[in-house]
Amino acid sequence: MKYTLRQLEIFLATANCQNLTRAAEKLCMSQSAASGALKELENQFDISLFDRVGKRLQLNDLGLALQPRAEELLERARELEEALGRHLDAGPIKVGATLSIGNYLAIPLVAKYMEQFPASRITLTVDNTARITHRVAHFELDVGLIEGEINNPDLRVLPWRHDELVVFCARQDPHAAKAELSPQDLLDARWILREPGSGTRQTFDRAMHDLLPELRIMLELEHTEAIKRAVEAGMGIGCLSRITLADAFAAGRLHALSVPGRDFRRALYLIYHKDKYHTAGLKHWLELCGLEQDRP
16 A cells, blocks of 8 residues: 555645644644655655645645545544444544534533443534534534534535524613514614624524614624623623523523514524545434434
8 A cells, every 4th residue: 555544644634724834733743754744645646735825735626536535534544443442332523513502402412422422532612603614614523513504515414403593681671671672673772793604693684684784783792601691781682592591581681572573593403524434423423413324
């Protein structure tokens, strides 16, 4: 065999980091050793896998075509290593989740996975929809649970659960006394919202599209808890997933507002790369989420 698994690791790390020095640091090796191994891989087959764009190394067409096949081969090798070394029923898995899902829905899934496969390694990354999608598309995460709608031909997008957003205010806010909010109420209100790029903001913008240019958006925050605290302090009104507000509503700290004529419903999705090799860990995660795998 003319190539080694280590050479493939360096190739993939360089593809993800777009920089050989950072790839070497990620693999705990010297930059010269990583450069030599990558050059040897290309020389052995008389090929080039990257184009140099400024200081970045960007995959060329051949590199892009080989990336998923190299990922699959390494996944199989890691799975075999796990099976030989630990006799596991499920190997490691890297899960990504958006903030609302990660803080309120993913943790019970992770706990159940660890209970079923206590010797397996699972990592959970929590970020917004745009960044989780990017990392799944670049094979940095095995699977993602997201709130936003995406259009990426490299990803499989499976409907997972139903959800809806709720407009809310502090219990002492004047809006709490209103049976429903009129369009003028929405325009007069001060809004505290999730940041652009989040699935929650995507749904909000779609529901409020006709008023969006005139809304008074006072704050854009990346964390749902920060938004809830700001609204509770009387700084404005917010709009978040119902699953993130259940405890605050039950305790009476926040008040749900009726906004007729606005569709805040949405779906939550599970995503993975269409060329992703289905390890035992990924198969078990799909089953845990109530979804069937669509490939062997």
